[in-house]
Amino acid sequence: MLDRAMQHDGICPEDQKRWEGVRQRLRAELGDAVYSSWFTRLELDRLNAGTIYLSVPTKFLKSWVQSHYASRIKARVSNEFENIEHVVIDVRSSARKAKPRDGVGESEALTPHLAEKPQTPYVVAAEPVETSAAQRRPARAVAPRGENDSVVGSPLDRRLSFSTFLVGPSNQLAYAAACRVADARPGDTPMFNPLYAHAAVGLGKTHLLQALAHATNDNRRRAVYLTAERFMSGFVSSLTTQTAHAFKERLRAIDMLIIDDVQFLQGKSIQQEFCHTLNALIDAGRQVVVAADRPPSDLETLDERVLSRFKGGLCVDIGPLDESLRAKILGARIAAAQEMQPGFHVPPDVINYVARTIVTNGRDLEGAVNRLLAHVTLNGAPLTVETAETAIRDLVRTQEPKRVKIDDIQKLVASHYNISRSDILSSRRTANVVRPRQIAMYLSKVLTLRSLPEIGRRFGGRDHTTVLHAVRKIEELVSKDKSLAEVIDLLKRILNEQ
Template sequence: MTTQDDGLDRRDLWARVRARIKAGVGEDVFTSWFARLELDDLADGVVHLSAPTRFLCSWVQSNYSDRILEAFRQDEPSVERIQVSLRVAGQPRPRPSAVATDAANTTTSAPAPAASVATTAPAPAAPAAPRLVRDTAKGDALSGSAIDPRMTFDSFVPGSANEMAFGVARQIANAAINNTVTFNPVYIHSTVGLGKSHLLNAIAHAVEAADPTKNIVYLTADHFMYHFITAVQRQSALGFKEWLRRVDLLLIDDMQFLQGKSATEFGHTLGTLLTGAKQVVVAGDAPPRDLEMIDERIRSRLSGGLVVPISGFDIELRRAIVQRRADQATARFGMHFPAAVIDYVARAVISHGRDLDGAVNRLVAANQLTGELITVPLAEKTLADLIRSRDARRVRIEDILKIVARHYKVPRNELLSARRSRDVVRPRQIAMFLAKVLTSRSLPEIGRRFGGRDHTTVLHSVRKVEQMIKDDIDLAQEIELLKRMLEE
């Protein structure tokens, strides 16, 4: 990249351009089309940008090159053209002076300050057997879900993305140990693999270690439903309710999977515990307002407490996590993780904390099995599929509802309603089709997320859209566009 006449740092230039674009197009559009662009070069009046997928390259080049050009010209009037190219394997194109997109992404060989996430130690370390946190008065008759002994506050790596959730979790644990309640209920939410379960496990560990007489119940949503359904079948629902209502600390994980009468029972239990000033901590993959299958009163209860989001990890937090896991592997096996490898993994694996753990585990295994030194080429070879995950975004039903509602100008709640008018039915059918094609959800699960519909309704919609795609080439192209937008 040629030196700018005004001495403007290239990273600052790109940061200013990104800020102008975001201010002009808004947060949603920026996240969809601009967030993953990187500045590779600026020479001879041409700005060279790179994107991780061909579709994103084509879309930005065709639809936003003028806007990007205008944003650059405010600092660099000599810029004449924008060129967007494919970034191979999620990495910038090899240029002599490639530049990162953000000052926070500059390469450094020093480890970042201690930061955090719900991740586990490298796989080769044999974990201790999981324990059950249960109501001490009831013994084994009714027990909580197994908790992971590795998920403690000490093994959590805090950083800017999760420092609030980490601080709140520690405060909850300290308050429970001292028989007080601070925020209640507490609802922690994030996408998969960012540390929710780790924090719930850590709270349970800390409180039980300090006071083994505490009645602590940690339950995943499916375990909660299993207990409730079993109690109803055995005509012992009253005992189940009493068991829950005598706990000192209730931790519910994966709230988004709670539904039906089990969700209603949770609502009653939540109200009782809050009235009795008992601590409740809940984790889910979306804010309370987006939990469509949960009763409005429960959503309101959760929203009325402390809602704590965990955002995606920045480069510093990812590097800190990798450094922590590498240090653990070094202490156990005596292997060496060069700083360049730490930095490469932190930059290349951007999905979530579990993949960062998995990356270190793979490098440990490769070193142990082949004797090959841990180097960047070994990481490139060993982690190829994790790096490709940049191109394979996990699609959620909530994303599908949002995109389809926006595309067809139909309110999202209409897609979930019982309305049968043509302007609602077709988008609803298309949304169900996309949910079947782009997610791993079963037909019954999709039906529940679409207003509690039967799985046969979903199957009919999927088959209907499949036939329409065969008969209508314009609709086929339209649905293909929706799929690409979702996968971007």
């Protein structure tokens, strides 16, 4: 069904019908994703003396549409309207902006329904494919539908939807789980609760969470997306204004709570309140979705009760982008850049080179496309592999060493010395346990970024001075005992290559 523009005084039904024809053509030519991002709020205001007057609610939207789609709009208008020579786009008054269309709230009009998402695997990108990150404007906060006192969530970007999420082997499970959660109907018992997704920076976890928030709200359920920072500031603000009870009750009345970057959740009282909220929602059959940059077992600063809840749900990892997925992301970014620069062309061998070379994340891939675009537009020279190598050299990094986990160190050392991991964590002081424990502590200090107190906590709650003694003891022995030094080197290589 076509989006229906607002009926205005002075626009006859025939003109309105022609305008719907313009919108239909634009949707068919540009696709649902681009159309939903830029054209759903473009409306017909009036016609006067060979000029058609259109309007949008914001200056940003006016500037973007005029810069990128003016000629296309004029061509489609000319096909539907006779004797129209000029197209004028204005910014609507605040009164017009606030008025909903045909009983549909603005948040509904801006986003395609989940059922409209492509059925073939698209791809997971860290940013929306229609525009570059530099051109994205801050989006308004989208509160859940329903009561006027609903909790206002963190801002959502309307382009971060399932239809623009690029799927590959590294994120297929996370994507499928999010879609299953989004498809649930009101009253259904959550299948995965909580759903916990973790990934390094730029691999798409925020995109996935915001897509889930949009789809849930479109499915007539109340979802609130909050960053950990927003949750903390909301809770502190409610304490300051003495509305903490109301804040808690509103938060627990929603259908789905989505918390991003939970690793930043700090403060004993805030963590306790988060734990109470988590328990209340899960026990009431409400969905909870959480994302972080590491698995629950590595969130050492969080309350153990919170971690226990996380571990009791479905934990999915969004892994590094494989080369095929990186090439698809580059293709999507290049297509978006071509909307602004139709002459921008990247040969297949250059795309393959960049996909092989930039192995970090989607944001660096987008940076590579921006550099290639600058090379073409500013230098005026065609792209080759050699010129691409120069353009993106600042993004080519020495691959970072694998992040070693303390759990893996403990397991490997225990296995090497034919004892159990529980022996290393125990209080036993026999010689066959003390030395492996000290080696494991030493490797934890050398191969991880954990502090001495954190390492001590991971070794059965020991004091940091115990860890420091172990590190110094092994350093002293390694300088004297060649065979022990060889064992330490072997263990390091195994841990870095796992």
